[in-house]
Amino acid sequence: xxxxxxxxxxxxxxxxxxxxxxxxxxxxxxxxxxxxxxxxxxxxxxxxxxxxxxxxxxxxxxxxxxxxxxxxxxxxxxxxxxxxxxxxxxxxxxxxxxxxxxxxxxxxxxxxxxxxxxxxxxxxxxxxxxxxxxxxxxxxxxxxxxxxxxxxxxxxxxxxxxxxxxxxxxxxxxxxxxxxxxxxxxxxxxxxxxxxxxxxx
Amino acid sequence: xxxxxxxxxxxxxxxxxxxxxxxxxxxxxxxxxxxxxxxxxxxxxxxxxxxxxxxxxxxxxxxxxxxxxxxxxxxxxxxxxxxxxxxxxxxxxxxxxxxxxxxxxxxxxxxxxxxxxxxxxxxxxxxxxxxxxxxxxxxxxxxxxxxxxxx
Numbered sequence: 161x162x163x164x165x166x167x168x169x170x171x172x173x174x175x176x177x178x179x180x181x182x183x184x185x186x187x188x189x190x191x192x193x194x195x196x197x198x199x200x201x202x203x204x205x206x207x208x209x210x211x212x213x214x215x216x217x218x219x220x221x222x223x224x225x226x227x228x229x230x231x232x233x234x235x236x237x238x239x240x241x242x243x244x245x246x247x248x249x250x251x252x253x254x255x256x257x258x259x260x261x262x263x264x265x266x267x268x269x270x271x272x273x274x275x276x277x278x279x280x281x282x283x284x285x286x287x288x289x290x291x292x293x294x295x296x297x298x299x300x301x302x303x304x305x306x307x308x309x310x311x312x313x314x315x316x317x318x319x320x321x322x323x324x325x326x327x328x329x330x331x332x333x334x335x336x337x338x339x340x341x342x343x344x345x346x347x348x349x350x351x352x353x354x355x356x357x358x359x360x361x
Numbered sequence: 362x363x364x365x366x367x368x369x370x371x372x373x374x375x376x377x378x379x380x381x382x383x384x385x386x387x388x389x390x391x392x393x394x395x396x397x398x399x400x401x402x403x404x405x406x407x408x409x410x411x412x413x414x415x416x417x418x419x420x421x422x423x424x425x426x427x428x429x430x431x432x433x434x435x436x437x438x439x440x441x442x443x444x445x446x447x448x449x450x451x452x453x454x455x456x457x458x459x460x461x462x463x464x465x466x467x468x469x470x471x472x473x474x475x476x477x478x479x480x481x482x483x484x485x486x487x488x489x490x491x492x493x494x495x496x497x498x499x500x501x502x503x504x505x506x507x508x509x510x511x512x
Contacts, residue, residue: 174397174400177400177401179397182394182397182400183394183397186390186393186394186396187390190385190389190390190393191381191382191384191385193389193393194384194385194386194389195381195384204386205511207389208388208389208392209492209509209511211389211392211393212392212396212492212509213508213509215392215393215396216396216399216406216508216509217406218396219396219397219399219400220399220406222400248415249412249414249415279381281374281378282374282377282378282381282382283378285374285375285378286378286379286382289375289378289379300372300375301379303372304372304375304376304379306376306380329368329372330368333368333371333372336371336375337366337371
């Protein structure tokens with residue numbers, strides 16, 4: 161379903177008038193924008209406002225982004241700035257100073273960078289998932305649901321013999337690793353490991 | 362690096378990625394998709410540079426003097442728009458002053474067009490349904506769009 165998973169290509173296509181590319185950009189990065197809005201504990205109404213402003217600014221900037229590959233960073237920064245504007249207005253008019261302090265701390269401690277890298281990784285994983293054949297998607301969906309389905313339930317729903325679920329799971333995860341979107345993720349994943357200090361097993 | 366992704370870790374990361382996407386309400390995604398309708402509109406986007414809602418002292422002064430409930434300034438390279446929302450009307454002035462038209466657009470697509478006079482003043486009455494945005498075109502070719510205004 162993805163002709164070209166790279167952000168640069170999507171930005172270029174969207175700038176050239178390709179609405180499908182825009183929709184894919186939104187699908188890919190809406191979780192990033194939404195997650196950052198949520199950190200500021202905005203109301204749904206304010207979240208919608210911030211989202212609207214961020215996407216409109218992006219529409220306007222599409223052809224002018226100097227480095228389309230840096231889009232996640234641009235989105236994260238823009239969302240944080242727009243959210244902070246809403247929080248500042250609310251906290252000044254309602255004197256909820258603690259809210260503003262919390263938010264400022266969030267901006268300062270580099271959490272946005274982490275948020276952005278996590279969002280990139282998650283978007284890449286979702287894109288990799290979308291490349292899988294339907295049977296793998298069904299199986300992995302059931303295995304990643306919260307709480308995960310039991311092998312007995314999976315057998316009942318998908319008709320896979322219980323003894324084959326383990327090997328099929330391994331095969332599907334292997335396909336995920338070999339998908340172009342997962343491979344494209346390589347560089348960012350390394351950065352997360354360095355930044356997060358998460359040890360490579 | 363990818364050797365670091367054993368099955369359990371990969372499944373856990375995938376679970377988190379799917380959960381993150383599911384946490385996003387569909388209306389939020391729709392808002393993003395709909396924004397593309399503004400693609401290729403040549404208007405320059407004006408930035409909000411002043412909002413009386415952010416300035417308590419100013420609100421008090423403006424209120425007592427002009428019965429304004431909100432004052433806003435949008436600034437672009439081509440012009441500025443000073444807006445004042447009163448009880449029943451939206452008043453504005455283009456700076457530097459010049460003839461033109463203002464379109465007030467709501468999210469439902471309703472558009473109200475009003476003239477801008479020679480000293481740059483205009484009035485939109487009644488106040489458009491919130492949120493709305495203003496699209497200003499002047500006689501000398503300036504083309505400026507504000508962000509969404511929520512009253």
